Amino acid sequence: MRGAVRPASNPLVAKLSHFLPLADEDLDALAELTAKTQQLAAHVDLITQGDVPRSPFAVLEGMACRYRILADGRRQILSFLVPGDICDVHAIVFRTVDHSIGTIVPTTIATIARDKLLEIRTRHPRINAALYWNAMQAEAIQREHIVALGRRDARGRVAYLLCELVWRQLASGLAADHAIRLPMTQSEIADMLGLTPVHVNRVLQGFRKERLINLGHHRLVLLDHERLERIAELSKDYLHMSGAPKEIERQLVRPERPRGEDRRS
Amino acid sequence: MRGAVRPASNPLVAKLSHFLPLADEDLDALAELTAKTQQLAAHVDLITQGDVPRSPFAVLEGMACRYRILADGRRQILSFLVPGDICDVHAIVFRTVDHSIGTIVPTTIATIARDKLLEIRTRHPRINAALYWNAMQAEAIQREHIVALGRRDARGRVAYLLCELVWRQLASGLAADHAIRLPMTQSEIADMLGLTPVHVNRVLQGFRKERLINLGHHRLVLLDHERLERIAELSKDYLHMSGAPKEIERQLVRPERPRGEDRRS
DNA sequence: CGATCTGTTGATATCCTTCAATTTTGGTGG
DNA sequence: CCACCAAAATTGAAGGATATCAACAGATCG
Numbered sequence: 001m002r003g004a005v006r007p008a009s010n011p012l013v014a015k016l017s018h019f020l021p022l023a024d025e026d027l028d029a030l031a032e033l034t035a036k037t038q039q040l041a042a043h044v045d046l047i048t049q050g051d052v053p054r055s056p057f058a059v060l061e062g063m064a065c066r067y068r069i070l071a072d073g074r075r076q077i078l079s080f081l082v083p084g085d086i087c088d089v090h091a092i093v094f095r096t097v098d099h100s101i102g103t104i105v106p107t108t109i110a111t112i113a114r115d116k117l118l119e120i121r122t123r124h125p126r127i128n129a130a131l132y133w134n135a136m137q138a139e140a141i142q143r144e145h146i147v148a149l150g151r152r153d154a155r156g157r158v159a160y161l162l163c164e165l166v167w168r169q170l171a172s173g174l175a176a177d178h179a180i181r182l183p184m185t186q187s188e189i190a191d192m193l194g195l196t197p198v199h200v201n202r203v204l205q206g207f208r209k210e211r212l213i214n215l216g217h218h219r220l221v222l223l224d225h226e227r228l229e230r231i232a233e234l235s236k237d238y239l240h241m242s243g244a245p246k247e248i249e250r251q252l253v254r255p256e257r258p259r260g261e262d263r264r265s
Numbered sequence: 266m267r268g269a270v271r272p273a274s275n276p277l278v279a280k281l282s283h284f285l286p287l288a289d290e291d292l293d294a295l296a297e298l299t300a301k302t303q304q305l306a307a308h309v310d311l312i313t314q315g316d317v318p319r320s321p322f323a324v325l326e327g328m329a330c331r332y333r334i335l336a337d338g339r340r341q342i343l344s345f346l347v348p349g350d351i352c353d354v355h356a357i358v359f360r361t362v363d364h365s366i367g368t369i370v371p372t373t374i375a376t377i378a379r380d381k382l383l384e385i386r387t388r389h390p391r392i393n394a395a396l397y398w399n400a401m402q403a404e405a406i407q408r409e410h411i412v413a414l415g416r417r418d419a420r421g422r423v424a425y426l427l428c429e430l431v432w433r434q435l436a437s438g439l440a441a442d443h444a445i446r447l448p449m450t451q452s453e454i455a456d457m458l459g460l461t462p463v464h465v466n467r468v469l470q471g472f473r474k475e476r477l478i479n480l481g482h483h484r485l486v487l488l489d490h491e492r493l494e495r496i497a498e499l500s501k502d503y504l505h506m507s508g509a510p511k512e513i514e515r516q517l518v519r520p521e522r523p524r525g526e527d528r529r530s
Numbered sequence: 531c532g533a534t535c536t537g538t539t540g541a542t543a544t545c546c547t548t549c550a551a552t553t554t555t556g557g558t559g560g
Numbered sequence: 561c562c563a564c565c566a567a568a569a570t571t572g573a574a575g576g577a578t579a580t581c582a583a584c585a586g587a588t589c590g
Contacts, residue, residue, distance in 0.1 A: 019358070068412050071498055076415045078408055093284070093398040093513065094505045098405055133358040140363055142407050143343055147333050149414035150341045150459030154578070185536060194415030196579055201538060217587090233336055240359045248358065419546070450568060461547055466570060482555090 010034060011084035011172035012058050016130035018171055020244045020252060026127050029120050034058055034110035045102040046109070053090040053097055055114055059083050062107025063183050067191070068099045077192040079141065080104075080165065080184070084172030086112075086134060105183040126252050129244065137240055144238050149194050152233065157193040158203045159232035162213065166222055167239060178222035182215065275299065276349035276437035277323050281395040283436055285509045285517060291392050294385050299323055299375035310367040311374070318355040318362055320379055324348050327372030328448050332456070333364045342457040344406065345369075345430065345449070349437030351377075351399060370448040391517050394509070402505055409503050414459050417498065422458040423468045424497035427478065431487055432504060443487035447480065 013030055016022065022030070037060060040046070047054050049068065064081040078099055081087060090097045092114075121128040141164070148160045165182065169175040186204070187197040195203075207213045212228055214221040222228055229235070243249070278295055281287060287295075302325060305311070312319050314333065329346040343364055346352060355362045357379075386393040406429070413425045430447065434440040451469070452462040460468075472478045477493055479486040487493055494500070508514070 074416050076412045078411055093401050095510050098503050136358055145411055146343055147341045151339050199578055238363050245360050
């Protein structure tokens, strides 16, 4: 109720629904949670490394990234944040945050009050479980990132990133078929993948010549996603999108007042 | 009470105490939690990628690692698990786990019953907060790993790993000064850092010639940790070991029955 | 419609890998 | 305790993937 965001068009709802079906009351709660939105210009920091932690937020439109600046000015992007992503800005157990978060293009976020989030997690076990799943998925994505940086060559890394971005946006209802908006620059892709912009460019040229992708004007189409997945040595499974295991669903889908889910340790 | 592990010698207690001081009742609870120990030989998998999730466990002695095997047999190690580390084997929100966990040397672990863990987290807000901090630290370590793989050269990566291992073991009371046991092979270091064993060897040789380290018989001594930290472009801060922010400590240290800490999202 | 950022291309340099051989270490059984 | 074996560490030589440097073209946006 009161939703500033219609449930159907809320990428957060779309994403969390992949884990388990949400009831109307859950949708209302999520709409309330994402009601307080904020428009940000491109290349604006939401938080800068060294700051004290801030409140969590969800990305509703646009794109942002978590990144780290090294002493000599080089940058490593830790993750891209697309609509539907929710980001707990380091909780409050740390005195300072160790990385920055900044927008890539004009972006709409919903800032989330920590106590309201806690309240909703207590009262909505399905949302609680879905958010927990979401956090586990974020960790799985980080692991994949490590594997890509550690053991894949430049073609594999680029293919991996393109597949992941498409899949994640499919999950949030933002991708038609295998086409997405790809608003970041090749420099930003390079900073995500541990490569130079020049080399990212060459790899992308290669993919175009091989008719694997169509890319221009910040619009990406995967023409042959199967081959790209093979180049990336990636299986869609790693996003763990097949929904909740039966026992969890059984617990949560019928309204029996169960405790949601235990926490990660 | 009943502790199979004496509090003073329990690396988990040592580690968690860095976040906030634990009361006697907390120590008892942790001793109980880590009472059910298990001895494992070297090179044994606790869990293999594709399995269904298992119960959490803590490493008490020895060393293990989380890793991923690629289609062509190459391996990427995601993290080393040292005594004091606690590992939530993917919770139960995933149907299968996406990476394996295996021992590197003979290792003692404590398996932890999920419901007992949940119960202790509910009844011991300090432990709950410390475990939450511990999870945040694990994520910070993963971020550092990504930065190292993406933006540091071989020397920087090796220096980073050596510093991190020493610091983490200092935190768990396992390092005298800047000396630790380094039980893994150079191949395993290579698989952690995205390098070849040959090149890891050359880097280590270089460090020895420059009198930065002493390494032999699986014993590592940092002779010049300041210079190593500079090579690694690393500051100890990233482990966030300076203890809980005042507001959290205020809430938790006096026994007022507060709710522990909200979760990450 | 000019200024600036982004993308593109070529030439060269370099860090790291690959391949191959040898030495050393650690473990095991006789 | 020693001999033996496999695994790990070490060293050298050569090749390859990516970085670096540099210049230009094209896009985007006041």
